[in-house]
Amino acid sequence: MPKLTPPTLRDDCFALPAGVDWVPVDQALAFLKENMQVVTETESIGLAHANGRILARQLAARVANPPRANSAVDGYGFAFSSLGDGDQVLPLVSGRSAAGTPFSGSVPSGYAIRILTGGVLPEGVDTVILQEDVTIGEREIAFHSGLKTRANTRQPSEDVGEGGVVLEKGRIRAGDLALCAAVGIAEMQVYKPLRVAVLSTGDELIEAGETPHEGSIFDANRPMLLAAVENFGYTPIDMGRARDDRAHLRQCLDKAAESADVILTSGGASAGDEDHLSALLNEEGAMQMWRIAVKPGRPLALGMWKGKPVFGLPGNPVAALVCTLIFARPAMGVMAGEGWLEPQGFEMPANFEKRKKAGRREYLRARIRDGKVEVFPSEGSGRISGLSWADGLVELSDEAQVIAPGDNVRYIPYCSFGL
Numbered sequence: 130m131p132k133l134t135p136p137t138l139r140d141d142c143f144a145l146p147a148g149v150d151w152v153p154v155d156q157a158l159a160f161l162k163e164n165m166q167v168v169t170e171t172e173s174i175g176l177a178h179a180n181g182r183i184l185a186r187q188l189a190a191r192v193a194n195p196p197r198a199n200s201a202v203d204g205y206g207f208a209f210s211s212l213g214d215g216d217q218v219l220p221l222v223s224g225r226s227a228a229g230t231p232f233s234g235s236v237p238s239g240y241a242i243r244i245l246t247g248g249v250l251p252e253g254v255d256t257v258i259l260q261e262d263v264t265i266g267e268r269e270i271a272f273h274s275g276l277k278t279r280a281n282t283r284q285p286s287e288d289v290g291e292g293g294v295v296l297e298k299g300r301i302r303a304g305d306l307a308l309c310a311a312v313g314i315a316e317m318q319v320y321k322p323l324r325v326a327v328l329s330t331g332d333e334l335i336e337a338g339e340t341p342h343e344g345s346i347f348d349a350n351r352p353m354l355l356a357a358v359e360n361f362g363y364t365p366i367d368m369g370r371a372r373d374d375r376a377h378l379r380q381c382l383d384k385a386a387e388s389a390d391v392i393l394t395s396g397g398a399s400a401g402d403e404d405h406l407s408a409l410l411n412e413e414g415a416m417q418m419w420r421i422a423v424k425p426g427r428p429l430a431l432g433m434w435k436g437k438p439v440f441g442l443p444g445n446p447v448a449a450l451v452c453t454l455i456f457a458r459p460a461m462g463v464m465a466g467e468g469w470l471e472p473q474g475f476e477m478p479a480n481f482e483k484r485k486k487a488g489r490r491e492y493l494r495a496r497i498r499d500g501k502v503e504v505f506p507s508e509g510s511g512r513i514s515g516l517s518w519a520d521g522l523v524e525l526s527d528e529a530q531v532i533a534p535g536d537n538v539r540y541i542p543y544c545s546f547g548l
Contacts, residue, residue: 152421153527154490157429157456165463168390169320176309179301181362182319183466188296191313193286198250200226202281205263205270206254207241209278218271226251241270250282257281300362300467320466325358326389327351328368328381330396330406331444349446349513350395357453358393361547363465368392375405382409386435391461393453394430396444406430406441422489422527425510426452438464447510451492451522454546472545474524476537477502487529494519495540502540521545 152160171185200206206226207219219241226232228247236242236253244250244257256279263270288311289295295308301319309317334348335341348370358365366389371381385392394406410432419429425448430441440457442449454472462470480501485491494505494515504523505515521542525532532538 152419154423157421161460162469165460167466168464169323171318171320173316173318176315182301184296184298184301185318185320187294188314190289190291190293190295193291194288194311195283198285199283200244200248200257201283202259203245204257204260205241206244206257208238208253209256211238216273220269255279323363323465324366324389325363326366326368326385326392327354328394330371332373334370350449354393378405382434386437392437392439395442395449424489424491445510446513458546472541474539474541477540479532479536479538480534483532485525485530490527491525493523495523496520502538
């Protein structure tokens with residue numbers, strides 16, 4: 130089977146049309162969806178190692194499921210056509226059919242045979258009655274009328290026919306593995322895991338556990354983003370922290386581009402004196418500053434470094450996570466071969482009040498309690514505790530809204546993003 134070699138992204142893949150300033154969320158997502166493409170290669174792996182991987186080609190059944198007609202219950206089998214009117218008494222043939230040990234002979238018309246769940250229906254049997262519904266005598270059984278033809282049986286190919294498509298391209302789950310095994314598939318072509326480098330920037334950052342000094346803050350973004358990448362099913366690569374030094378940041382980006390397919394950075398993505406990421410991407414000639422009409426978030430620096438896409442996330446952890454989930458996550462899904470992710474949201478009654486102005490899409494940290502959505506008491510993007518408190522996000526549309534308790538709002542659980 131030929132090896133798939135994906136193309137590289139164009140250097141201008143993030144370039145918005147001329148004249149675009151503030152970018153609505155839907156327009157930004159549509160642009161990413163149109164311009165992203167698969168960047169990972171494929172490999173063949175066995176069934177035991179496929180859980181969570183991304184299938185690169187659709188799979189067809191090697192055998193049908195079930196391959197032969199069999200019993201769905203423990204009971205007794207016979208030909209429905211041999212039954213008369215009223216209550217029935219049928220003599221039993223010697224032997225039985227059980228899963229893995231089928232009956233080798235045929236069952237004459239007017240006779241029944243003992244059959245267990247999964248046992249292949251012998252020749253002459255098309256119907257099975259539950260053992261609880263029969264009275265057993267000396268080599269015979271009795272039961273009431275009312276049974277339907279083919280009752281309590283599974284027919285050949287009723288689930289999947291031989292050669293039928295069982296899986297399309299996409300994420301492989303535990304249930305998919307059961308289906309593959311049932312139809313004889315032992316190996317499959319999958320995309321290699323997307324490698325995502327995570328880099329924090331800023332002289333003020335120190336590691337949790339280090340002794341803080343005047344003006345220092347602990348780096349909360351890197352542990353969060355590395356964990357999110359792992360939850361997405363990709364390979365996180367910890368690039369550490371880059372100082373507010375352009376030469377050092379360049380070295381960090383070079384190393385990230387050598388080892389990863391995509392780079393996530395946080396901080397340094399605006400236009401201030403110490404925002405060296407934006408400056409370096411501009412020097413490379415592949416920098417786009419998207420001013421997105423979103424809260425929290427807004428500035429999102431996008432560019433290419435040594436042929437690898439860079440998502441320059443805000444330095445604030447709340448904004449960094451929201452921008453990762455809303456923008457980077459679906460884009461990375463395309464690059465990983467998984468396809469564009471549309472997070473599943475649910476209309477739920479609100480247990481809060483909110484007045485929202487028009488102009489920006491808003492995402493509130495939220496959770497479900499007693500069948501209603503409650504939001505974190507503070508919308509301040511510096512309140513990192515809200516990320517831990519929440520189980521998901523409430524998405525408020527770009528238009529002005531007045532929300533009262535009991536009104537339906539769109540709630541997106543973290544698990545819809547893969548967290």
